[in-house]
Amino acid sequence: MLMKQIIEVYDVLDDANVTGKKVEEYLRSIKPDADINVYELRGPQGSTDMIKVHIPGRNGKSRGGSAPTIGLLGRLGGLGARPERIGFVSDGDGALAAVALAAKLLDMQNKGDLLEGDVLVSTHICPDAPTQPHEPVPFMGSPVEMSQVNKEEVSDELDAILSVDTTKGNRVINTRGFAISPTVKEGYILRTSEDLLDLMQITTGRLPYVFPLTTQDITPYGNDIYHLNSVLQPCTATDAPVVGVAITAEVMVPGCATGATHAADVEEAARFMLEVAKAFGRGQCRFYDREEYDRIVKLYGSMKHLQTLGMES
Numbered sequence: 001m002l003m004k005q006i007i008e009v010y011d012v013l014d015d016a017n018v019t020g021k022k023v024e025e026y027l028r029s030i031k032p033d034a035d036i037n038v039y040e041l042r043g044p045q046g047s048t049d050m051i052k053v054h055i056p057g058r059n060g061k062s063r064g065g066s067a068p069t070i071g072l073l074g075r076l077g078g079l080g081a082r083p084e085r086i087g088f089v090s091d092g093d094g095a096l097a098a099v100a101l102a103a104k105l106l107d108m109q110n111k112g113d114l115l116e117g118d119v120l121v122s123t124h125i126c127p128d129a130p131t132q133p134h135e136p137v138p139f140m141g142s143p144v145e146m147s148q149v150n151k152e153e154v155s156d157e158l159d160a161i162l163s164v165d166t167t168k169g170n171r172v173i174n175t176r177g178f179a180i181s182p183t184v185k186e187g188y189i190l191r192t193s194e195d196l197l198d199l200m201q202i203t204t205g206r207l208p209y210v211f212p213l214t215t216q217d218i219t220p221y222g223n224d225i226y227h228l229n230s231v232l233q234p235c236t237a238t239d240a241p242v243v244g245v246a247i248t249a250e251v252m253v254p255g256c257a258t259g260a261t262h263a264a265d266v267e268e269a270a271r272f273m274l275e276v277a278k279a280f281g282r283g284q285c286r287f288y289d290r291e292e293y294d295r296i297v298k299l300y301g302s303m304k305h306l307q308t309l310g311m312e313s
Contacts, residue, residue, distance in 0.1 A: 078129020
């Protein structure tokens with residue numbers, strides 16, 4: 001259960017003057033010696049504070065072990081759209097889930113519960129991001145480019161990635177709660193992981209929801225092609241398998257809408273991600289079938305060109 005962390009983190013983030021340092025102070029109030037890195041990232045429309053939290057596992061690579069490392073990435077444009085909108089926007093739910101996960105993992109370590117593998121939690125903190133036109137509802141913009149965020153959050157040490165993002169501005173996911181994507185790896189949209197579906201059923205107590213992906217959605221931002229949103233953007237910057245965790249609604253909700261965060265939905269998504277991190281480090285959760293993937297590449301070749309901006313670039 002992460003409801004305590006969700007409520008505490010929301011209180012920290014719902015602030016016109018929130019910074020990465022304030023988030024770091026909150027996390028250090030839980031574990032003073034936590035491995036936290038906060039720094040400013042400047043982009044075309046301003047700046048944001050990147051925050052990374054590394055939680056070492058019992059048998060993690062950081063301790064010379066062999067357990068795989070998972071990245072839990074909170075995707076968003078910004079926490080707020082000030083001065084256009086007052087308060088925490090729907091788009092901020094990805095950061096809310098990620099910081100709450102970091103807080104829970106640090107608290108677990110204090111209580112003697114270490115995961116088997118290392119976990120890297122990352123997001124960025126921006127209380128005044130711009131908005132941008134998008135159909136069917138407006139998107140939240142970002143002061144920095146998506147490629148910049150990918151460069152900071154996605155690294156070779158990650159063996160798998162869960163990317164959580166508010167995904168309510170569409171007509172293709174029509175349920176309250178969260179949905180997951182099929183696994184994406186090096187330009188291929190693979191079958192949805194059965195292990196992830198099992199964990200989703202266990203954590204929600206309901207049948208799982210899987211949202212549809214198109215080829216457009218797994219290409220980089222900046223190519224002037226329609227994207228559902230940024231939830232799968234990490235897949236453009238890594239060879240590791242990536243799965244999107246979409247916080248959803250029954251109706252279309254603009255990313256810049258305030259008063260649209262549902263604590264129970266964010267908590268449920270974060271709890272699922274925590275259970276995946278536990279199982280993945282133990283080698284009990286596969287994001288994809290390696291043999292089948294190798295067979296696909298042998299038959300049809302590489303699709304890594306879909307991770308680029310294409311031939312025009």
